[in-house]
Amino acid sequence: MSITTSGLVPFVFSALGMLAGHWLGRSTLLRPIEASAAAAELSVTRFELVDGQGRRTILMDTVDDRPSIWFFDKNGKARLNLGLYADDNAFIVLNDDRERAVQIFRTRGPESAPFLVMKSGGRDRIVMGLAGAAQDPFLVHFDPAGRKRTVFGSDR
Amino acid sequence: MRGAGLRSALVFLAAGLLVGLLLTLKEGPRAPSGPAPARRVARELTISRPGSPARILFGASAEGTPAMWMSNGPGRGTLQAGVHGNGFPFVLVSDAAVRSFGLGRVDGINASPILVYRSDDVVRLVFGLSMTEAGQPAFLVHYTGDGTRHEFLGRYCDDPGRVCTR
Numbered sequence: 001m002s003i004t005t006s007g008l009v010p011f012v013f014s015a016l017g018m019l020a021g022h023w024l025g026r027s028t029l030l031r032p033i034e035a036s037a038a039a040a041e042l043s044v045t046r047f048e049l050v051d052g053q054g055r056r057t058i059l060m061d062t063v064d065d066r067p068s069i070w071f072f073d074k075n076g077k078a079r080l081n082l083g084l085y086a087d088d089n090a091f092i093v094l095n096d097d098r099e100r101a102v103q104i105f106r107t108r109g110p111e112s113a114p115f116l117v118m119k120s121g122g123r124d125r126i127v128m129g130l131a132g133a134a135q136d137p138f139l140v141h142f143d144p145a146g147r148k149r150t151v152f153g154s155d156r
Numbered sequence: 157m158r159g160a161g162l163r164s165a166l167v168f169l170a171a172g173l174l175v176g177l178l179l180t181l182k183e184g185p186r187a188p189s190g191p192a193p194a195r196r197v198a199r200e201l202t203i204s205r206p207g208s209p210a211r212i213l214f215g216a217s218a219e220g221t222p223a224m225w226m227s228n229g230p231g232r233g234t235l236q237a238g239v240h241g242n243g244f245p246f247v248l249v250s251d252a253a254v255r256s257f258g259l260g261r262v263d264g265i266n267a268s269p270i271l272v273y274r275s276d277d278v279v280r281l282v283f284g285l286s287m288t289e290a291g292q293p294a295f296l297v298h299y300t301g302d303g304t305r306h307e308f309l310g311r312y313c314d315d316p317g318r319v320c321t322r
Contacts, residue, residue, distance in 0.1 A: 015172060021178070021179075048195065050199060051216060058222045071238055092247055094246070
């Protein structure tokens, strides 16, 4: 009996030691810096970049399950926005200092037709892209009075 | 005899502890578990894969404004987007030297939308709403290889100074 007990000592204590070592290694006691600084993957629902004064400069968010990135000027106004619309079409929007869209690169409709829209005072002034069943190119613009001028093609 | 037994037990315990610790640390960092945190804040964010030169960087430009750079590595084309020091936003797709590019930007006192195509450091096409004329009429100008200017639509001020934006 004593021979059996003494023979178990190496196994039992080695196993206990390994379990303790495994627990220590898994715990954050020995590697808190590694876990936070070298994370291979970071998953968040919202991510903000701030400047030296702590002001928000870039915001990445998934509002309404749609990914979007905003860039802010020094007055905190969103001047650039890129992401996906609810219908999964992609967009890049450049804004003025009142956060009104001025230039929009986007895809539109089920065909994801490419579109470029330039705006002034909230109104479309230039629209260019591909449209119609054949996805033909078009370029239209609107004069200051709102009259439409077609350079080529049709936006219908 | 009891003292010798205790010593050997402690030796086995220490050896086991060391082996267990080494094996666990060799596994590397663990993926975060549990639900994603709702919000993170940082000064700079780099997205890359070990061994790959491809890189996305979110941070501050030399002007201290927010910007994003995306590239497959040094000497390759880039995509940049952000806000200039004067607050105007831009999107730029270019070669590594930024000699050839497509640039979408906003500029001038009327915050006019502009699209510029440049090839080998020479502007070949500019398209947008006037930065100088009342009512911001549309314009489209293009340049042939010898520099001849063609105003396809409207007028465009191409003075290299900022006079065209005021």
